[in-house]
Amino acid sequence: MRRFLVLVAAAVLAAVPALALRLMGAKVGPIGETAAYGVAILSAGFLLSWGAEAAERHVSRGLIIAAVALVTVLPEYAVDLYYAFQAGKAGPGSPYVHYAAANMTGANRLLVGLGWPLLVAVHWARGGGREVELSRSNAVEVSFLLIASLYAFVIVLKDNITLLDFAVLAALFGAYIWRVQGAPGRSLVRLLR
Known part of the structure; x- marks a missing residue:
């Protein structure tokens, strides 16, 4: 200790x-x-x-993952909100539109292109093998991540993002929180009683 x-x-x-x-x-x-x-x-x-x-002793692992993910991306979202606000004030031709898109997609590219491969490399270097095996308990996280990633392609194909897209993605996050709150550990509902 x-x-x-x-x-x-x-x-x-x-x-x-x-x-x-x-x-x-x-x-x-x-x-x-x-x-x-x-x-x-x-x-x-x-x-x-x-x-x-x-x-993890008091709250389900899924809720902890969601909270940590939210806390770690909030600074980036603050930058994106600023760029989106400035783009809205300046109009459609504003360079802030491109800044907001670059900020959001750049971080995702770093995570997927560098972060995840780095985790596999560290796992391999520590003698864990050439692959990271996911347990059945990760199925919920991977499923929601897959659904959100597929929906991101819809946004790209539409060539715009609207309040409906916000509602769909927020609903996905809400559904994920609802689904994982009863996972191993204690649920948020039981913790708040």
């Missing part, structure tokens, strides 16, 4: 320089800021993953 507390303290302390830079408004140049904020993001990721593991 002591080792874990030392690691948590180290992760918290690693984020302090970035917090200090932000609060003081200090400028240390692009390399210094990138280093400080990069270390803070990594430490926040460690803290988030440790918190998620601890929460």
Whole structure:
């Protein structure tokens, strides 16, 4: 337990320089800021993953995955919301339309093109073999991810995104949350009682 507390303290302390830079408004140049904020993001990721593991004793794994996914993409969605708002103000020919699309698709390309293959490479390097086997319990996550990915092609083929698309994707996320809340662990409903 002591080792874990030392690691948590180290992760918290690693984020302090970035917090200090932000609060003081200090400028240390692009390399210094990138280093400080990069270390803070990594430490926040460690803290988030440790918190998620601890929460598995009280909440179902699917709900934890959904919450962690939402928390990790919120900063990117904030940037996308800004670009979408600016594009709406400026009109159809605005460069912000392209910025919003590039921001959204760029992150997805990084995740699918770099993130997932990197996980397989780490698994292989640790002696786990050339493939990552998914258990039956991952069927729900993979199924909802497949449905959302297929719907994304509909959006591309339509060449626009509307409030109906928002409703469909939000309903998919809601259905996923509803489906996984009773998965192993405790459900959110039982936790709130």
